[in-house]
Amino acid sequence: MKPQTVEKKYMPEMPPKEVEELNTTIKEASLKIIADNIARMKKTSPNRPEAMQYYDEISNFFGKRAEEIQEEKKKGKKVIGYFCMFAPIELILAADAIPVRVSSGWYDTSKLGDRIVPVEICPVIRSTIGAKMIGLSPFMEMSDALISTLTCDGMTKLSEIMSDTMQVMTMSPPRVKDSKQSLHLWNEEIKAIKTQIEQLTGNKITPKKLRAAIETMQKATKAFRRLQDLRKGSPVIMGRDAMLVNQTSTWDNIQRWTEKTEALCDELEKRKAQKQWACPPETPRVVVTGTPMFWPDNWKMPTLIEEATPQGVLVADEMCSSDRLLYDPVGIDEWTMDDMINAIAERYLMASTCPCFTSKDGNEDRINWLITKIKEYKADGVIYYVVRGCMLYAMEYSRVKKVLDKLNIPVYYLDTEYTREDVGQMKTRVEAFLEMLTARVEY
Amino acid sequence: MFVAGIDMGIQTIKIVVLKDGAVAGRAKAHSGFEPTKAAEQALAEALKTAGATRADVALVFATGSGMEMAPDANGTVSMMGADAKAGVHLYPDARTIIDVGAEEARAVRCDERGIMMDFVVNERCAAGAGTFIEAMARALEVKLEDMGPLSLKAERASPINASCVIFGESDVVTLIHRQESKPEIARAVFDAMADRVSSMVHRLGVNPQVVLVGGVAKDVGFVESLKRKLGTNVLIPEYPEYAGALGAALIAQGKAKGAKPQ
Numbered sequence: 001m002k003p004q005t006v007e008k009k010y011m012p013e014m015p016p017k018e019v020e021e022l023n024t025t026i027k028e029a030s031l032k033i034i035a036d037n038i039a040r041m042k043k044t045s046p047n048r049p050e051a052m053q054y055y056d057e058i059s060n061f062f063g064k065r066a067e068e069i070q071e072e073k074k075k076g077k078k079v080i081g082y083f084c085m086f087a088p089i090e091l092i093l094a095a096d097a098i099p100v101r102v103s104s105g106w107y108d109t110s111k112l113g114d115r116i117v118p119v120e121i122c123p124v125i126r127s128t129i130g131a132k133m134i135g136l137s138p139f140m141e142m143s144d145a146l147i148s149t150l151t152c153d154g155m156t157k158l159s160e161i162m163s164d165t166m167q168v169m170t171m172s173p174p175r176v177k178d179s180k181q182s183l184h185l186w187n188e189e190i191k192a193i194k195t196q197i198e199q200l201t202g203n204k205i206t207p208k209k210l211r212a213a214i215e216t217m218q219k220a221t222k223a224f225r226r227l228q229d230l231r232k233g234s235p236v237i238m239g240r241d242a243m244l245v246n247q248t249s250t251w252d253n254i255q256r257w258t259e260k261t262e263a264l265c266d267e268l269e270k271r272k273a274q275k276q277w278a279c280p281p282e283t284p285r286v287v288v289t290g291t292p293m294f295w296p297d298n299w300k301m302p303t304l305i306e307e308a309t310p311q312g313v314l315v316a317d318e319m320c321s322s323d324r325l326l327y328d329p330v331g332i333d334e335w336t337m338d339d340m341i342n343a344i345a346e347r348y349l350m351a352s353t354c355p356c357f358t359s360k361d362g363n364e365d366r367i368n369w370l371i372t373k374i375k376e377y378k379a380d381g382v383i384y385y386v387v388r389g390c391m392l393y394a395m396e397y398s399r400v401k402k403v404l405d406k407l408n409i410p411v412y413y414l415d416t417e418y419t420r421e422d423v424g425q426m427k428t429r430v431e432a433f434l435e436m437l438t439a440r441v442e443y
Numbered sequence: 444m445f446v447a448g449i450d451m452g453i454q455t456i457k458i459v460v461l462k463d464g465a466v467a468g469r470a471k472a473h474s475g476f477e478p479t480k481a482a483e484q485a486l487a488e489a490l491k492t493a494g495a496t497r498a499d500v501a502l503v504f505a506t507g508s509g510m511e512m513a514p515d516a517n518g519t520v521s522m523m524g525a526d527a528k529a530g531v532h533l534y535p536d537a538r539t540i541i542d543v544g545a546e547e548a549r550a551v552r553c554d555e556r557g558i559m560m561d562f563v564v565n566e567r568c569a570a571g572a573g574t575f576i577e578a579m580a581r582a583l584e585v586k587l588e589d590m591g592p593l594s595l596k597a598e599r600a601s602p603i604n605a606s607c608v609i610f611g612e613s614d615v616v617t618l619i620h621r622q623e624s625k626p627e628i629a630r631a632v633f634d635a636m637a638d639r640v641s642s643m644v645h646r647l648g649v650n651p652q653v654v655l656v657g658g659v660a661k662d663v664g665f666v667e668s669l670k671r672k673l674g675t676n677v678l679i680p681e682y683p684e685y686a687g688a689l690g691a692a693l694i695a696q697g698k699a700k701g702a703k704p705q
Contacts, residue, residue, distance in 0.1 A: 309519070410561060428508060429564055432521035439524070439558045 010116055011164040014133060022134045026108045027062060030136075034060055034296045037303070044306050045238045045278050049271070051264035052241055058248045058257075059295060065251060066138035069098055073142060078201045081143030083128070083158070084151050085320045086173055086348050090330060091194050092147075093213035093254070095201040100139040101250035102146070103321075104128040105294025109136060110418040116161065122389035123418035124294070125154040129161055139251055145169055145200050147193065151356040152392055169196045176359055177349055190345045207337045214330050214340060220254050223261040224326035227268075231315050232377050234281035236268045239314020240302045241278075246322040247295055278313070279306075284437035285315040287373055289400070290385035290393045292321030300423055301385050301414070304430045312434045316377040318370050320354065327351075355392035363396060367403055374409055380437045381410040383430070388417050410436060445493065445500045446699055448692030449482055449516060450525070450685075451509035454545040454573075455658065456482045458489040459688040460500070461696055468493030469685055474509065483514045504695035506687050508547070518698065523551045523562040525690030530654045531557035532693055533680045538650040541640060541669075541677075542686065543659035545573040548640050552647045557693075563643045571639035573659045575611060579632040582615045583625055590629050591664030597630035611635065629664060637668035644673060654678045656686035 038056045042048055058065050069079060080092050081102040092099040104110075104127040112133050113126030131137045140146075145167040148159035162168050171189045174182035198204055227245060230236055245264065249257050271277075286305055293301060305312040317323045328351035330343045353366035374382065382404060386394045397413055404411045412433045416422055445467070450457040456478060460468035470489035472481040486503075490496060505513030506525040513519075520528075522542065530540035531553060540551045548571040552561040565571040580587045601623050603614040611632070618628045644653075653675055659665050660683035670677050680686065 412562075415566070424508075428521065432523045432559075432562060435521045435524050436559050436562070 008164040010161040011133065012115060019134050023136055026106065026134065026136055029108060030106060030296060031062060037296055037299050040303060040307065041238065041240050045241065047276065048241065049237060049264060049267050051260065051267050054260045055244050055248050058252050059244055061138060069142055072098060078144045079142045080145055080147060080197065081140055082147040083155060084149040085325060086149035086151065086171060086352065087147040088190060088193065088344050088348055090210065090213040090217050090344055091197055091205060093216060094205045094210040095197045095203045097197065097201050100143065102137055102140040102143065103292065103294050104131045104137065105296060105298040106131055106136065107297040107418040107420065109134065120389055122154045123387050125158050127418055128158060132162065132165055147171060149173060151354055169193060173349065175357060177357055178359055183345065183349065186349045187342065187345045190341055207335065207340065210340050211335050214332065216255060218329045220249065220258045221326045221329040223258045223265065226265045227261055228323060230265060230268045230272065233272065235278040235283065235313050235315065236271050238278050238306055240299070240306055243302055243322045244295065246325055249326055279311060283311055283313045284380045284434055285378055286312045287316050287318065287377060287379040287382045288314060288385055289318040289370055289382060291387045291390045292319050294321055298418065300426070304427055308427065308431045308434050310434050310438045315379060316373050318353065318373055324353065355396050362399065367400065370400065371403070371407065379409065381433065383433065384411055384413045386415045388415055444699060445495045446692050446695040447486060447500050447503045448688040448690065448695060449486065449503060449505045449513045450687035450691060451478060451482060451505060451507035451513050452544060453508050456485055457685050457688040458485045459685050459692045460489045460493040460495065461692045462493055464696060469682065478509050479512050479514050486514065501699040502695040504691040506691040520691055520694050522687055523549055523559050525687045525694065526656060527551045527553035527559040528557040528693045529686040529690035530656065531555065534652055534654055534678055537652045537654040537678065539644060539647065539653045541644060541653065541655045542657040543572055543640060544657045548572045548643065550644045550647055552650060561647050563646050565639065565643060571636055575636055576632065576662065578612055579615055582612050583628060585625065585629065591662040593626050594629035594633050594664035595667060596626040599627060600634050601627050601631045603631045603635050633664040633668035636665060637672040640669060641672035649673055649675060651675060652678055656680065656683040658684040
């Protein structure tokens, strides 16, 4: 078959040699960063749960998991990449395809993205473009298609840019959740993506298969919630470790991930019974909210919190890259096809606290969820994390701050970039914030 | 009992030595390329004034952006924590402390114990800090210390935008080409800085009394502009640039006495 030549709308032509060189350099740097992150996590937590070893291995984008997916592909399985957590995983699994999240956390590739979009654009977007330009992400490169949800402006245009190089299936969520027409639109979007997934994979999504997929994800949710519940008391696991566990669920084999996470929770429960804490129980408890943070490079915020003097512990977050991922199960009344589709549509729309939504009360769901988290996890303070160019999260800050001020919960706004250069400055601020929390706790 | 506080600032190192809770010695040094060495010398100088030796000092606490390079410090405290402590020590009714240094401006809200309750720092840019005045003085061909008195002679204000030192400089050049007078341009520089700083303070809420510390507090031009922008009086201690070091020394003193550390 002759390769199709389609005129590219955005992507530049790059000499193959340059692509290869950049790919090699950045991949090598990335492997170092992955190893370094894990080493630092181990150092912070000398009696780190043994079960973490599994996630360390899965965290390597260029390792075992990539090889497994490659093998599955050889057997004819399709891989579907996605960015936002609106992509209905149950439908992908029911079509016997492999879901992988491909939003980029690589700092170095954001500079490549600058060749196409201005530096003012959110670095998650720029970095994802850059990763595609040099074929850095094995998961993205193995994807037969991408599901891109048009949540923020960045994601909307990213879909267009990506479609230069691969098949992109878009989903358009309504900006208001609680109206009849919104749920109707979203239901139609779910049905449309179902058809597209069936066409891509050549597999029909039968009620039986869909039920099995929903049940698989419900089990994953159960394990996920068990882990988050364990973080409510004195710390049995450091926040960075929990974040890694949560995030690996977006590219791991979900059944195996569920088993491993149940085993991790067993270990953590034993530690809890023996009062074997991951850090002193009086360590200031921090909740992070804002822009998602992606492995491996964009791990600086949780690293700063947990390596700071005085130390803090990340007990929970309100981010679509971690604690929000598997929290909500698909709730089924009757196992009919219609009912299952409706339930999936509802789970992905109504449970989301993404700042792309508004209502007559604004994004009330996010505020309520954040307050619930703060109370349930007995947080001493909140860090509001935003990457420059992430407009929706940045704009919601003043409202969140007002609410938290009323509750007398200290909140600190920290904005940053996909760069290592501002770590010193961020450290000063994070440490001052933790010092303030410590002083509040002590007096 | 002697204690000391070291403020390892970006441009200047400041030392305060306390004897039984009262300031007994102060010293300053240029940070330069060997800040640890510079701090050692300044500490020796301050101790000499205080009539003490290093062995007499019970505890040394460090603060400032280079606090990790402080010689033999027993502990560290954030710049914001030190400002709050010093501000309330100097003015018991102070609840907002503004600190404008060479490269950073910050504001702290604190309680009656001098414990910080909230803080804001300028966004990774020196446009609200001392370096900005330096750059603008250069563009105006005026000595740094003359900028303040010059600005007080201005009859009106011409707005410029202090979003960035570099762009600010080109704004100043535009004003020069428009043949605005030097006093008016100098005032524009301080107004722009004060705009940035006051919007930071407004994010915390302007809780009187407001205290201004840091090296830039010595610049009358900035102080006038800030008072105007905040619409409130601003208290300035006798040695505003030593506030961070004083705060660190006070925390060292509290700790030496066995009080809970901040």
